[in-house]
Amino acid sequence: MEFELSEEHRMLKDLVARFVRDELMPLEKSVLEREASGQGAIITEEEKKVLDDKSRELGLWGLDAPADVGGSDLPVLAMIGVEEEISRTVTPYVLPPDSPNLRMLMATVNEEQRQRYLAPYANGKAISAIGISEPGAGADPAAMTTRAVREGDEWVINGRKIWVSRAAEADFTILMAVTDREQGATRGGISAFLIDKGTPGFNVVRRIPMIGGAFTYEIALEDCRVPASALLGKQGQGFAPMQIRLSTRRVQMASWCIGLSQRALDMICDYAPQRRTFGTPLSERQAIQWWVADAATRIHACRLMTYDAAWKIDQKRDVRSEISMIKVFGTEMAWEIIDHAMQTFGAMGMTKELPLQLMASQVRNMRIYDGPSEVHRWVVARSLLRR
Numbered sequence: 001m002e003f004e005l006s007e008e009h010r011m012l013k014d015l016v017a018r019f020v021r022d023e024l025m026p027l028e029k030s031v032l033e034r035e036a037s038g039q040g041a042i043i044t045e046e047e048k049k050v051l052d053d054k055s056r057e058l059g060l061w062g063l064d065a066p067a068d069v070g071g072s073d074l075p076v077l078a079m080i081g082v083e084e085e086i087s088r089t090v091t092p093y094v095l096p097p098d099s100p101n102l103r104m105l106m107a108t109v110n111e112e113q114r115q116r117y118l119a120p121y122a123n124g125k126a127i128s129a130i131g132i133s134e135p136g137a138g139a140d141p142a143a144m145t146t147r148a149v150r151e152g153d154e155w156v157i158n159g160r161k162i163w164v165s166r167a168a169e170a171d172f173t174i175l176m177a178v179t180d181r182e183q184g185a186t187r188g189g190i191s192a193f194l195i196d197k198g199t200p201g202f203n204v205v206r207r208i209p210m211i212g213g214a215f216t217y218e219i220a221l222e223d224c225r226v227p228a229s230a231l232l233g234k235q236g237q238g239f240a241p242m243q244i245r246l247s248t249r250r251v252q253m254a255s256w257c258i259g260l261s262q263r264a265l266d267m268i269c270d271y272a273p274q275r276r277t278f279g280t281p282l283s284e285r286q287a288i289q290w291w292v293a294d295a296a297t298r299i300h301a302c303r304l305m306t307y308d309a310a311w312k313i314d315q316k317r318d319v320r321s322e323i324s325m326i327k328v329f330g331t332e333m334a335w336e337i338i339d340h341a342m343q344t345f346g347a348m349g350m351t352k353e354l355p356l357q358l359m360a361s362q363v364r365n366m367r368i369y370d371g372p373s374e375v376h377r378w379v380v381a382r383s384l385l386r387r
């Protein structure tokens with residue numbers, strides 16, 4: 001039994017750690033200032049270009065993309081270390097391509113879609129969004145009502161999506177819609193479609209500022225006509241690949257929570273010995289020592305659980321429960337550890353000059369998207385109680 005990343009995957013993790021230290025960390029101050037002034041936690045186009053050039057030069061693009069579209073075909077396990085390192089800073093940067101939609105495309109595209117969507121996506125030439133949530137269907141996506149009706153060689157889509165990240169910027173959006181009202185989501189009623197940016201009837205109606213310096217969008221689908229070839233995967237079989245996509249994000253999120261928690265713990269360990277109150281360094285207070293010990297213990301546990309889930313995914317095993325466990329464990333762990341770091345820093349921890357408040361808000365979002373914690377606990381309990 002191995003509890004560590006292989007030498008090759010550890011070297012990759014170290015390389016990403018250096019990229020974060022040398023390229024992303026220096027931008028953090030500007031990102032915090034932009035977020036504090038209401039612009040969101042963003043980097044500029046120029047900054048992004050420099051980061052893109054550097055990360056591509058380091059060979060950090062297409063890490064888990066298929067080799068035949070220029071990727072390195074790395075397993076999920078290798079990506080845990082990558083995601084852990086990239087999340088240690090609040091400078092928002094995604095090593096192209098973002099894994100969730102990549103995995104969904106890999107499971108569904110036909111040859112034409114492979115060339116038109118998967119290849120440019122894998123090569124960092126296209127960005128994508130996913131439209132699942134609706135005003136009346138979030139935690140329970142099977143309750144969605146957006147409809148796609150076949151008319152000749154076209155699909156006509158009507159409905160509303162909300163909370164969709166990157167919807168206005170994405171070159172294409174993977175949109176989930178009901179194609180057979182009689183069938184439930186898992187029995188063949190929901191399909192996925194590829195909608196190109198600028199398609200008439202795909203109307204971004206609202207940009208919604210979220211906590212954590214993020215933005216999402218509301219989309220009105222009004223007689224949005226797409227060709228038959230826009231169907232992604234088999235008609236009525238959209239739910240299973242959508243779950244692949246959601247699971248990929250959940251594992252990624254657990255990895256991000258490890259990185260965020262480690263950063264918060266490192267900040268406590270650097271600061272507590274220096275700060276004296278009542279004549280004694282904070283590091284000599286039992287309250288702080290217990291936060292440090294508990295944080296280290298939980299980070300260790302989360303890392304092992306996440307390696308375990310990733311390894312099982314690579315072995316093609318059913319990991320629904322494990323994924324729900326790490327999504328809840330990771331996000332709640334990070335939330336508490338960051339909160340303890342904010343408490344340790346006192347008033348300084350309440351400022352927008354330190355990254356802690358932004359880290360906390362990002363984790364707070366994570367406790368909602370890709371399934372709220374309560375739903376994931378329910379998934380774990382249901383599988384045990386059914387036995």
Ligand SMILES: Cc1cc2nc3c(=O)[nH]c(=O)nc-3n(C[C@H](O)[C@H](O)[C@H](O)COP(=O)(O)OP(=O)(O)OC[C@H]3O[C@@H](n4cnc5c(N)ncnc54)[C@H](O)[C@@H]3O)c2cc1C
Nearest residue numbers: 130131132133138139163164165365368369370371372374
């Ligand atoms: C920052 C951010 C980015 C997002 N990006 C996207 C995106 O790109 N694409 C997209 O499609 N969606 C996106 N979402 C939407 C997200 O996936 C949904 O918000 C989420 O699934 C919850 O749905 P809801 O908000 O409708 O909450 P609801 O479904 O109304 O649930 C509200 C609350 O009810 C409780 N609850 C619900 N079901 C149960 C249950 N079975 N048992 C116990 N309690 C329960 C939970 O506490 C839950 O938080 C994003 C959300 C956020 C916050």
